[in-house]
Amino acid sequence: MGLPVILSETAYLTFESICSQIQERLGNKALNDFKRNTIKTLELISNSP
Numbered sequence: 001m002g003l004p005v006i007l008s009e010t011a012y013l014t015f016e017s018i019c020s021q022i023q024e025r026l027g028n029k030a031l032n033d034f035k036r037n038t039i040k041t042l043e044l045i046s047n048s049p
Contacts, residue, residue, distance in 0.1 A: 002046030 007015070015038070023031045 002043070003049055005042050005046050 019031055019034065022034050
C-alpha cells in the first residue's frame with residue numbers, strides 16, 4: 001500500500017492541457033498510452049516516494 005499522490009490544481013490543469021495537445025496532434029491511441037504511462041508513474045511514486 002502506497003502513500004497518496006496529491007496533485008495541485010496547476011498540475012492538474014497542465015496535465016489536461018498536455019492531454020488535449022496530444023489528442024489533437026497524435027490521436028486517441030497516443031493519448032491513452034500517455035495516460036496509462038502517467039498512471040503507472042504515479043503508482044511507482046506512491047509506492048517508492
